[in-house]
Amino acid sequence: MTELSQIRNFSIVAHIDHGKSTLADRLIQMTGTVAERDMKAQLLDSMDIERERGITIKANTVRIEYPAKDGQTYVLNLIDTPGHVDFAYEVSRSMRAVEGSLLVVDASQGVEAQTLANVYQAIDAGHEIVPVLNKIDLPAADPDRVKENIEDVIGLDASDAIPISAKTGLGIPDVLEAIVTRLPAPKGDRNAPLKAMLVDSWYDSYLGVVVMIRVMDGVIRKGDRIKMMQTGAVYGIDKLAVLKPKMVDIPELGPGEIGVLTASIKQVRDTRVGDTITHERKPCDKPLPGFKPAQPVVFCGLFPVDANDFEALRDAIEKLALNDASFSYEMETSAALGFGFRCGFLGLLHLEVIRDRLEREYDLDLITTAPSVVFKLHMKDGEVRDLHNPADMPDLTYVDHIEEPRIKATIMVPDDYLGDILKLCQDRRGIQLNLTYAGNRAMVEYDLPLAEVVFDFYDRLKSVTKGYASFDYQLSGYREDHLVKMSILVNEEPVDALAMMVHRDRAEARGRAMVEKLKELIPRHMFKIPIQAAIGARVIARETLSAMRKDVTAKCYGGDATRKRKLLEKQKAGKKRMRQFGKVEIPQEAFISALKMDN
Amino acid sequence: MEDWRHGGFGLYLHWPFCQSKCPYCDFNSHVAARIDQGNWQNAYLQEIDRIGGETGNRVLNTVYFGGGTPSLMEGRVVGAILERIGKTWTLANDIEITLEANPGSVEAARFADYRAAGVNRVSLGVQSLRDADLRRLGRLHDAAAARDALEIAKRTFDRVSFDLIYARQDQTLSDWEAELGEALQLAAGHLSLYQLTIESGTAFGDRLAAGKLRGLPDEDLSVDFFELTQSMTEAAGIPAYEVSNHAEPGNESRHNLIYWRSGDFAGIGPGAHGRLTLNGRRIATETARNPNAWLSTVMAGRSGDSLRETLDQSQILEEFLVMGLRTSEGLDVARLSSLCGKKDFSSDFKDLEDFGLISTTPHKLMATAKGRLVLNRLIEEIATRLE
Ligand SMILES: Nc1nc2c(ncn2[C@@H]2O[C@H](COP(=O)(O)OP(=O)(O)OP(=O)(O)O)[C@@H](O)[C@H]2O)c(=O)[nH]1
Ligand SMILES: C[S@@+](CC[C@H](N)C(=O)[O-])C[C@H]1O[C@@H](n2cnc3c(N)ncnc32)[C@H](O)[C@@H]1O
Ligand code: SF4
Ligand SMILES: [Mg+2]
Numbered sequence: 001m002t003e004l005s006q007i008r009n010f011s012i013v014a015h016i017d018h019g020k021s022t023l024a025d026r027l028i029q030m031t032g033t034v035a036e037r038d039m040k041a042q043l044l045d046s047m048d049i050e051r052e053r054g055i056t057i058k059a060n061t062v063r064i065e066y067p068a069k070d071g072q073t074y075v076l077n078l079i080d081t082p083g084h085v086d087f088a089y090e091v092s093r094s095m096r097a098v099e100g101s102l103l104v105v106d107a108s109q110g111v112e113a114q115t116l117a118n119v120y121q122a123i124d125a126g127h128e129i130v131p132v133l134n135k136i137d138l139p140a141a142d143p144d145r146v147k148e149n150i151e152d153v154i155g156l157d158a159s160d161a162i163p164i165s166a167k168t169g170l171g172i173p174d175v176l177e178a179i180v181t182r183l184p185a186p187k188g189d190r191n192a193p194l195k196a197m198l199v200d201s202w203y204d205s206y207l208g209v210v211v212m213i214r215v216m217d218g219v220i221r222k223g224d225r226i227k228m229m230q231t232g233a234v235y236g237i238d239k240l241a242v243l244k245p246k247m248v249d250i251p252e253l254g255p256g257e258i259g260v261l262t263a264s265i266k267q268v269r270d271t272r273v274g275d276t277i278t279h280e281r282k283p284c285d286k287p288l289p290g291f292k293p294a295q296p297v298v299f300c301g302l303f304p305v306d307a308n309d310f311e312a313l314r315d316a317i318e319k320l321a322l323n324d325a326s327f328s329y330e331m332e333t334s335a336a337l338g339f340g341f342r343c344g345f346l347g348l349l350h351l352e353v354i355r356d357r358l359e360r361e362y363d364l365d366l367i368t369t370a371p372s373v374v375f376k377l378h379m380k381d382g383e384v385r386d387l388h389n390p391a392d393m394p395d396l397t398y399v400d401h402i403e404e405p406r407i408k409a410t411i412m413v414p415d416d417y418l419g420d421i422l423k424l425c426q427d428r429r430g431i432q433l434n435l436t437y438a439g440n441r442a443m444v445e446y447d448l449p450l451a452e453v454v455f456d457f458y459d460r461l462k463s464v465t466k467g468y469a470s471f472d473y474q475l476s477g478y479r480e481d482h483l484v485k486m487s488i489l490v491n492e493e494p495v496d497a498l499a500m501m502v503h504r505d506r507a508e509a510r511g512r513a514m515v516e517k518l519k520e521l522i523p524r525h526m527f528k529i530p531i532q533a534a535i536g537a538r539v540i541a542r543e544t545l546s547a548m549r550k551d552v553t554a555k556c557y558g559g560d561a562t563r564k565r566k567l568l569e570k571q572k573a574g575k576k577r578m579r580q581f582g583k584v585e586i587p588q589e590a591f592i593s594a595l596k597m598d599n
Numbered sequence: 600m601e602d603w604r605h606g607g608f609g610l611y612l613h614w615p616f617c618q619s620k621c622p623y624c625d626f627n628s629h630v631a632a633r634i635d636q637g638n639w640q641n642a643y644l645q646e647i648d649r650i651g652g653e654t655g656n657r658v659l660n661t662v663y664f665g666g667g668t669p670s671l672m673e674g675r676v677v678g679a680i681l682e683r684i685g686k687t688w689t690l691a692n693d694i695e696i697t698l699e700a701n702p703g704s705v706e707a708a709r710f711a712d713y714r715a716a717g718v719n720r721v722s723l724g725v726q727s728l729r730d731a732d733l734r735r736l737g738r739l740h741d742a743a744a745a746r747d748a749l750e751i752a753k754r755t756f757d758r759v760s761f762d763l764i765y766a767r768q769d770q771t772l773s774d775w776e777a778e779l780g781e782a783l784q785l786a787a788g789h790l791s792l793y794q795l796t797i798e799s800g801t802a803f804g805d806r807l808a809a810g811k812l813r814g815l816p817d818e819d820l821s822v823d824f825f826e827l828t829q830s831m832t833e834a835a836g837i838p839a840y841e842v843s844n845h846a847e848p849g850n851e852s853r854h855n856l857i858y859w860r861s862g863d864f865a866g867i868g869p870g871a872h873g874r875l876t877l878n879g880r881r882i883a884t885e886t887a888r889n890p891n892a893w894l895s896t897v898m899a900g901r902s903g904d905s906l907r908e909t910l911d912q913s914q915i916l917e918e919f920l921v922m923g924l925r926t927s928e929g930l931d932v933a934r935l936s937s938l939c940g941k942k943d944f945s946s947d948f949k950d951l952e953d954f955g956l957i958s959t960t961p962h963k964l965m966a967t968a969k970g971r972l973v974l975n976r977l978i979e980e981i982a983t984r985l986e
Pocket of ligand 3: 617620625701724
């Protein structure tokens with residue numbers, strides 16, 4: 001049990017790649033929390049996929065102890081958060097568990113879109129914010145300009161911003177001191193009934209479901225009978241611990257403290273992030289406000305390449321879902337692809353991460369269908385239906401009108417590229433809301449259809465601005481538009497997995513681009529293949545893939561049998577990664593690449 | 600009956616040396632300053648003894664001296680080898696003994712010795728009847744020498760074939776029509792006609808990769824070349840019996856048919872491959888490619904095989920398809936059934952038949968001329984469906 005005055009809780013927030021995890025490394029290292037020989041870069045990014053991509057996906061909490069200049073030793077709970085917009089939800093719930101934020105800004109880049117988004121969230125959460133200027137070791141770093149930039153764009157006093165290099169360790173002692181002196185201590189009443197916030201939960205293969213909590217009032221002890229106020233479930237606490245970042249058992253946690261518990265909870269789904277935990281016997285009277293659960297916004301079908309893997313896929317998806325409540329799934333059947341699942345994700349990166357994990361950790365070969373958003377179908381009889389899958393689009397005669405989700409996008413970009421950005425947003429049916437300048441950087445806000453953003457908007461944005469633009473978005477609501485279902489026919493047969501909803505005015509262009517791309521992606525066959533895009537029965541674009549005319553080896557004698565056999569084995573394996581439509585094989589890449597349009 | 604017996608049993612002997620390396624050639628052929636033919640002879644004899652120990656009770660249908668340029672072998676070496684072969688196996692009454700020869704005058708001078716040693720068929724690497732093209736192909740002989748060598752060969756041996764490479768750089772369809780017309784006049788019942796293939800790792804391969812090999816036919820022209828070749832040879836009475844091989848009926852290369860019919864063959868010499876069914880298992884053998892490495896291994900009394908691998912059922916089936924579909928006689932349906940464990944194929948390949956890519960009879964399944972043009976694809980398709 002630690003005195004409130006000796007606790008500081010904070011999150012580290014920043015735009016993607018500005019150095020949050022590296023700063024966390026230095027704080028962990030300099031306080032001796034982890035032995036020097038166990039240190040490695042981005043220590044908290046423990047998932048394979050995080051390490052491979054060099055990004056944080058899951059927020060991580062660590063408890064460190066810091067002997068301050070005032071002679072006292074403080075307990076610091078830091079939460080390293082992800083920077084990518086898909087995982088903004090992780091940031092917002094982490095912030096609810098703490099009182100302050102270290103706002104990291106890359107001193108060679110300045111304020112970016114997620115810097116802004118994070119600051120607003122921190123302000124909403126009532127946080128004290130300490131700005132930190134990172135990467136000052138870089139020759140391009142310009143801390144003074146970035147301070148000005150912070151003041152101009154965010155309106156935050158940056159005069160006390162701390163210049164550091166998380167890489168070299170420069171300035172880290174100042175950060176530790178500022179945490180103690182500038183961030184507030186938590187409040188809470190030790191004698192009140194237990195009130196703790198369920199901050200996060202995950203599945204551990206040894207311990208089962210692990211629940212992270214922040215105690216607001218009261219004291220929680222090992223063996224206590226606790227109650228989850230939203231779900232009503234009651235559990236006995238088996239284990240109580242803090243994360244350093246390895247679990248270290250602790251007898252009790254008091255107000256202001258953050259720790260984890262296990263309690264024979266079966267599934268992560270049995271826990272609600274934001275729920276209030278109290279004692280069964282002596283409950284608190286009012287629960288915490290709770291958070292809105294994360295809603296999947298991008299949907300796609302996942303199908304096994306080999307139909308025999310369906311059960312294995314089901315099993316893998318269920319296991320992954322145990323650990324990630326933000327991802328949804330339901331069974332789907334496709335004429336083209338057989339049995340699979342329609343899955344919902346927080347965004348495209350989230351989709352890629354899950355697909356990657358399914359393929360790697362469970363050794364599955366998957367086909368991913370075109371990502372889609374959720375359209376609202378207003379039927380003539382007044383019913384409103386959610387359309388998760390373009391293939392399920394009902395006959396138009398029953399549909400009165402269709403609405404699609406819109407977002408408010410914030411884009412920060414050097415003025416040199418502003419023109420390209422405006423054009424890109426215009427091409428994507430955007431409506432400009434706002435345009436402001438800070439120095440030579442512009443901040444544009446656009447109202448955009450989510451459907452125009454989910455697939456390749458981020459890639460396009462990066463490529464037209466050579467990586468200098470940053471982007472953040474929030475869902476803003478639904479709006480009616482002239483939307484139609486475009487089907488793709490290969491060899492006269494519709495490929496349901498390639499169907500998509502498009503705006504009527506853009507259908508021809510999309511259709512044309514799509515059939516051209518497919519013509520490149522589908523290998524030539526022994527016969528010619530028409531590839532068409534159609535709205536209803538009307539063909540709006542058409543290409544013909546000519547037949548392969550000659551493919552034969554001139555010489556093949558005894559010495560060639562081995563080589564030819566091995567080649568055949570390779571071809572057969574490649575063929576397995578294709579899907580048959582009629583007699584046409586469509587390679588798996590086609591399903592994804594065909595949708596990556598360059599214009 | 601063991602499956603290989605449908606194909607027969609042959610012996611392949613690889614001679615890895617040439618006078619110079621042709622720029623298109625990816626065979627295991629090397630130019631050497633000095634070759635001690637006595638050592639090579641001993642090594643071949645030793646390998647014959649070794650293989651004989653495993654297969655001595657069989658009847659040998661064919662022998663093939665391939666290369667490289669086997670016509671660089673001294674007549675006495677060929678003689679000693681054939682003598683040892685005769686002592687090791689029972690030779691079939693109609694045994695076919697082929698030797699690949701280059702059309703140089705030196706080689707032609709040895710023809711009589713080869714004949715005396717027992718060679719009864721030669722395959723002559725003519726490649727072209729046009730001097731300019733022979734130079735571009737890096738050949739040492741000219742068209743006149745080729746015609747002379749062919750004359751001598753026809754006088755010396757019972758059976759003679761020659762090879763031509765077509766679809767060459769800057770060759771037009773009418774060029775080839777004229778050249779092939781002449782070749783058909785010269786032919787003695789068998790011709791091997793190969794479209795020029797640019798193999799990686801050859802001088803031509805490097806030139807192509809560097810963008811410096813121009814004038815090769817595009818796909819359409821190469822189809823025209825192929826079709827013209829088919830129709831002219833057919834009209835001349837030596838139709839294709841395999842993708843690149845043409846013969847009057849009965850004059851096919853029996854040795855090569857062993858490969859295409861998945862028979863058994865022993866492979867002796869550097870880089871030679873073999874297929875032997877021993878104790879009910881089909882073994883793939885391979886020897887060291889490097890001539891000196893092979894020679895010193897064998898001279899040290901060890902087996903020349905650097906690899907012996909048992910093929911499983913699906914590999915045997917794959918090779919059966921890859922090799923067998925090349926021939927115009929096609930696959931034997933009964934053998935196919937027993938290899939893949941399936942009785943009835945009538946519905947499996949209906950669409951391929953409708954497309955005119957294959958044809959079937961109750962006992963055979965074969966690629967049509969149209970199917971043979973896209974044979975690699977067709978084999979892939981059929982193999983996938985048989986899995
Ligand atoms: N030169 C320099 N590079 C740094 C510094 N801090 C971080 N980096 C580098 O910046 C990159 C991103 O660092 P991370 O710590 O992973 O950034 P992050 O903010 O946690 O990224 P996300 O979790 O993906 O949002 C890495 O290559 C770091 O090595 C610094 O002070 N100086
Ligand atoms: C084993 S090779 C060589 C026989 C002999 N050494 C010669 O060159 O005359 C057999 C035949 O394959 C053909 N050949 C070799 N390389 C080729 C290539 N790259 N493209 C087409 N045919 C080729 C030639 O016609 C050659 O005669
Ligand atoms: S084509 Fe014949 S002569 Fe030329 S290098 Fe190859 S094997 Fe030797
Ligand atoms: Mg990170």
